[in-house]
Amino acid sequence: MSRTLNTAPAADGFRMPAEFAPHDGCWMLWPERPDNWRDGARPAQDAFVAVATAIAAFEPVTIGVGAAQFEFARARVPAHIRLVELSSNDSWMRDVGPTFVVNGRGEIRGVDWRFNAWGGLDGGLYFPWDADDLVARKVLEVERADRYRATIVNEGGAIHVDGEGTLLVTEECVLNPNRNPTLSRAQLEAEFRAWLGVHTVLWLGEGVFNDETDGHVDNLACFVRPGVVALTWTDNRRDPQYRISRDAWERLNDARDARGRRLAVHKLPMPGPLRMSAREARGVLTRDGAKARRAGVRLAGSYVNFYIANGGVVVPLLDPHTDGAALRKLRALFPGRRIVGVPGREILLGGGNIHCITQQVPARG
Amino acid sequence: MSRTLNTAPAADGFRMPAEFAPHDGCWMLWPERPDNWRDGARPAQDAFVAVATAIAAFEPVTIGVGAAQFEFARARVPAHIRLVELSSNDSWMRDVGPTFVVNGRGEIRGVDWRFNAWGGLDGGLYFPWDADDLVARKVLEVERADRYRATIVNEGGAIHVDGEGTLLVTEECVLNPNRNPTLSRAQLEAEFRAWLGVHTVLWLGEGVFNDETDGHVDNLACFVRPGVVALTWTDNRRDPQYRISRDAWERLNDARDARGRRLAVHKLPMPGPLRMSAREARGVLTRDGAKARRAGVRLAGSYVNFYIANGGVVVPLLDPHTDGAALRKLRALFPGRRIVGVPGREILLGGGNIHCITQQVPARG
Numbered sequence: 001m002s003r004t005l006n007t008a009p010a011a012d013g014f015r016m017p018a019e020f021a022p023h024d025g026c027w028m029l030w031p032e033r034p035d036n037w038r039d040g041a042r043p044a045q046d047a048f049v050a051v052a053t054a055i056a057a058f059e060p061v062t063i064g065v066g067a068a069q070f071e072f073a074r075a076r077v078p079a080h081i082r083l084v085e086l087s088s089n090d091s092w093m094r095d096v097g098p099t100f101v102v103n104g105r106g107e108i109r110g111v112d113w114r115f116n117a118w119g120g121l122d123g124g125l126y127f128p129w130d131a132d133d134l135v136a137r138k139v140l141e142v143e144r145a146d147r148y149r150a151t152i153v154n155e156g157g158a159i160h161v162d163g164e165g166t167l168l169v170t171e172e173c174v175l176n177p178n179r180n181p182t183l184s185r186a187q188l189e190a191e192f193r194a195w196l197g198v199h200t201v202l203w204l205g206e207g208v209f210n211d212e213t214d215g216h217v218d219n220l221a222c223f224v225r226p227g228v229v230a231l232t233w234t235d236n237r238r239d240p241q242y243r244i245s246r247d248a249w250e251r252l253n254d255a256r257d258a259r260g261r262r263l264a265v266h267k268l269p270m271p272g273p274l275r276m277s278a279r280e281a282r283g284v285l286t287r288d289g290a291k292a293r294r295a296g297v298r299l300a301g302s303y304v305n306f307y308i309a310n311g312g313v314v315v316p317l318l319d320p321h322t323d324g325a326a327l328r329k330l331r332a333l334f335p336g337r338r339i340v341g342v343p344g345r346e347i348l349l350g351g352g353n354i355h356c357i358t359q360q361v362p363a364r365g
Numbered sequence: 366m367s368r369t370l371n372t373a374p375a376a377d378g379f380r381m382p383a384e385f386a387p388h389d390g391c392w393m394l395w396p397e398r399p400d401n402w403r404d405g406a407r408p409a410q411d412a413f414v415a416v417a418t419a420i421a422a423f424e425p426v427t428i429g430v431g432a433a434q435f436e437f438a439r440a441r442v443p444a445h446i447r448l449v450e451l452s453s454n455d456s457w458m459r460d461v462g463p464t465f466v467v468n469g470r471g472e473i474r475g476v477d478w479r480f481n482a483w484g485g486l487d488g489g490l491y492f493p494w495d496a497d498d499l500v501a502r503k504v505l506e507v508e509r510a511d512r513y514r515a516t517i518v519n520e521g522g523a524i525h526v527d528g529e530g531t532l533l534v535t536e537e538c539v540l541n542p543n544r545n546p547t548l549s550r551a552q553l554e555a556e557f558r559a560w561l562g563v564h565t566v567l568w569l570g571e572g573v574f575n576d577e578t579d580g581h582v583d584n585l586a587c588f589v590r591p592g593v594v595a596l597t598w599t600d601n602r603r604d605p606q607y608r609i610s611r612d613a614w615e616r617l618n619d620a621r622d623a624r625g626r627r628l629a630v631h632k633l634p635m636p637g638p639l640r641m642s643a644r645e646a647r648g649v650l651t652r653d654g655a656k657a658r659r660a661g662v663r664l665a666g667s668y669v670n671f672y673i674a675n676g677g678v679v680v681p682l683l684d685p686h687t688d689g690a691a692l693r694k695l696r697a698l699f700p701g702r703r704i705v706g707v708p709g710r711e712i713l714l715g716g717g718n719i720h721c722i723t724q725q726v727p728a729r730g
Contacts, residue, residue, distance in 0.1 A: 074502075
């Protein structure tokens, strides 16, 4: 019940809606790999359950889980959250799930990007990634939504749209030769126009410092609504993040979106800087072919990595010194939505945060 | 999104509807085990695809498939049939899937019977059956339907209802000590009243000769509509099936259903007798713990093992000498439904037929 189409969304009148448009629900995956999540993924599983529970207060949540952990997950996930069997190599639904597109007439379809674990054998995070690359297809089957199989390597976390024709990406990720080495910037823009139905591509430079995804935009900056962007920020000029955020700030302030608007850019404080503790690093098993976790490594924490749900925003809590200010900022940026903080450090230890582990299904009706 | 309830359906105002009531769809599983299906299950997979395709002309079909075969199955199953990842030990959705119940107000729930592979370690067909015993739960998750976990061992193929309070079972199966050895006939009737919302239990004796399910009723007799039953039949008094069908005929003619009606009993011709060929038996791998397939063994073929879909009936074709007569009978019995024959021998070789590999989801609205 998911036809694979030979066309592309834009040509069929489909486009990616903004995350702040209404949803039918949200998909997640169950974390389990002990070479990425400490202590056999028990703490991460608790963190994912807390995120799922927070989102489920706003919209239906489905979690995919491999067969071996199904019963364990079912015993720990509240009954009002749907659990379906779904194999994966890890648990980053934003990146391995479909990017949904809509046609304004109540139909949804999904773009199934080619996935190579954030860089394949050239800097990617693990091998193999075969189960991950089937996740989008399987989600689309359950959703009974037709599928576009994209011809380019991409991840959902590498793109943000305003729903009105503007796409936000980073050069560090999208132009990285470990994704689509044969395609130029102009060719990649054309690809995004075709797969996402956008008109204008806004290029930021690097992503958050030491972000192992090669700088996904969804950890650095996102649309709050059309014409308004949130950006992670530090005033500490000696922090390596300063130069990155400053560059993004300047590019965003120089930009015009697809409707010709200037953007209002709002800064969210950077937590920390945060580092992996020796105890946290010890809890992660090492394995050939997976990225090792080392004590003291700088963590790419960012409050921008939130999920916008129907009527709410679910935000990672990362640092008691900055959590309050970040939540206050977000309350001001999202009037009419409830801002809910959920502890995010365990997710950050695995390499991402709340936005990375979720994927919205736009409303059909 | 599937709460497990601590009550039972009858007490909550739920009952099992008849198969001939309207459906939202049909579930199946993908066959793959090479110690039950010959030639690596390739011919059986083709047969299942033909059944699914026939049913999909009448109502939406979903097939569950284990992770290892997902891509192979997706390449062979038509795109309008939904494929979801779902582990199982074999492919008998009738027996391992949920038995759905309705409340007449548009709600559906599912009864998840305890499953022991048709007899556990005392005559059961394989070990282990742990994945099978999770299938009903997983189907109910995808369907977002609440779940009753039954306290008794049972299979969907062991029960038929008229939707008006009458249940049809066989003593050979339901009273078999390899199912619920501590429960009496009266206690089992009370269990069925609680789990299925029925009032009257009609007991037949044995199931079809040499049926390895211990005589599931769904291979012997079924309701065509309230007050009307179809029964597999042979006029050959020297065939071991004669005595069985004759006994069922007499019991059915003596019976009164839950509404006090006498039953009209219609005979469907028995195919064959059919036997497994040497070539067919050679194609099945042997393995400790699974029932061996031997050349010459009598196959429990029966035209009663059909599936009633919305507006149609999908019937196994089993024997060119009897197929025509069986289809003519069914056309007369089901006015207003299209009768569709699908080759059923490959499914029969695995131990069942079309009814055994399907499970309907009653209409919600």
